[in-house]
Amino acid sequence: MTALLEAEGLARHYQVRKGSRLFSRPATLRAVDGVSFTLQPGRTLGLVGESGCGKTTTAKLVLGLLPLSAGEIRLQGETLPKAGSTRWRELRRTMQMVYQDPLAALDRRIAVGRQVMEPLAIHTIGTPAERRDKALAILESVGLQAHHFARYPHELSGGQRQRIVLARALILSPRLLVCDEPISALDVSIQAQVVNLLLALQAKMGLAYLFISHDLRMVRQVSHEVAVMYLGRIVEQGDPDRLFAAPAHPYTRALVSAIPVATRKGRQRLILKGDPPNPIDVPSGCAFHERCPIAVARCRAETPLLRPMADGRHVACHLAA
Numbered sequence: 001m002t003a004l005l006e007a008e009g010l011a012r013h014y015q016v017r018k019g020s021r022l023f024s025r026p027a028t029l030r031a032v033d034g035v036s037f038t039l040q041p042g043r044t045l046g047l048v049g050e051s052g053c054g055k056t057t058t059a060k061l062v063l064g065l066l067p068l069s070a071g072e073i074r075l076q077g078e079t080l081p082k083a084g085s086t087r088w089r090e091l092r093r094t095m096q097m098v099y100q101d102p103l104a105a106l107d108r109r110i111a112v113g114r115q116v117m118e119p120l121a122i123h124t125i126g127t128p129a130e131r132r133d134k135a136l137a138i139l140e141s142v143g144l145q146a147h148h149f150a151r152y153p154h155e156l157s158g159g160q161r162q163r164i165v166l167a168r169a170l171i172l173s174p175r176l177l178v179c180d181e182p183i184s185a186l187d188v189s190i191q192a193q194v195v196n197l198l199l200a201l202q203a204k205m206g207l208a209y210l211f212i213s214h215d216l217r218m219v220r221q222v223s224h225e226v227a228v229m230y231l232g233r234i235v236e237q238g239d240p241d242r243l244f245a246a247p248a249h250p251y252t253r254a255l256v257s258a259i260p261v262a263t264r265k266g267r268q269r270l271i272l273k274g275d276p277p278n279p280i281d282v283p284s285g286c287a288f289h290e291r292c293p294i295a296v297a298r299c300r301a302e303t304p305l306l307r308p309m310a311d312g313r314h315v316a317c318h319l320a321a
């Protein structure tokens with residue numbers, strides 16, 4: 001089976017200035033620094049990690065919305081060409097993005113039905129009547145009705161708006177949805193509904209998801225595989241149940257122990273020391289060593305590579321067995 005998406009060594013570096021304004025000097029900020037993964041059709045890769053670790057940057061690199069500093073993206077075996085080229089536009093149809101805030105993603109002045117049809121118009125697909133029929137069918141598949149077609153974004157609930165955003169993402173029949181915190185702006189009671197809708201759409205259309213969320217329980221529920229990022233790199237990747245039940249990387253362990261558990265009292269929480277380091281000043285050796293409870297001398301000197309473990313997961317830690 002050809003992989004739907006292959007990301008190889010993705011990097012995004014920014015040239016910034018560090019220090020006070022008077023004495024600042026140029027520095028490199030490594031937002032994403034060598035991220036690789038493969039996504040099969042119909043599967044979900046969950047991407048987790050603290051704020052600023054490079055999740056959104058990775059998502060934008062995958063879609064070609066940011067230029068790569070290094071690396072390569074292949075879509076069904078074909079290298080993604082330069083953004084803006086004709087072929088990129090064609091391939092881009094197979095990948096759509098769903099952002100966190102549906103209100104920001106929609107135009108308040110335009111009825112939602114027209115916004116759902118818009119991608120078809122842009123790609124000059126179908127007659128106006130066909131576009132309308134398609135939009136109505138898509139609205140139904142995301143759990144909305146025909147009467148929503150003429151409504152405006154402010155006349156809908158948050159959950160309904162996110163369904164409109166999904167409808168618009170789906171109308172070009174993509175193979176991959178990149179979902180960046182798709183539910184975190186929604187009311188808790190609505191989150192599960194939208195997640196269930198995503199799962200139902202995946203089953204029906206064979207969609208693949210790159211699913212970014214701070215909600216580790218949600219990520220565990222929806223993902224076939226999970227990648228944990230720290231300072232622009234993947235530090236652990238593998239089966240969600242194994243990874244969350246028995247994290248192999250000390251960073252994953254700390255993330256997982258911070259998940260609130262209502263039923264199990266007295267569970268020890270590993271609170272991470274300090275804030276994540278600045279991606280301008282990534283520590284030598286293992287980037288996590290300054291916050292790691294088990295770091296040894298080798299961790300300060302030598303950068304651990306992501307390596308396969310006996311159970312199939314991949315871990316970037318010298319001490320993982």
Ligand SMILES: Nc1ncnc2c1ncn2[C@@H]1O[C@H](COP(=O)(O)OP(=O)(O)OP(=O)(O)O)[C@@H](O)[C@H]1O
Binds near residue numbers: 014030051052
């Ligand atoms: N245009 C830019 N110029 C300089 N630095 C940037 C730029 N965009 C992002 N960064 C930096 O890159 C790093 C990764 O940012 P990114 O938005 O990918 O994080 P994230 O994992 O999505 O965080 P969050 O969970 O808060 O959404 C951060 O340190 C951020 O400050």
Ligand SMILES: [Mg+2]
Binds near residue numbers: 055056057180
């Ligand atoms: Mg982000």
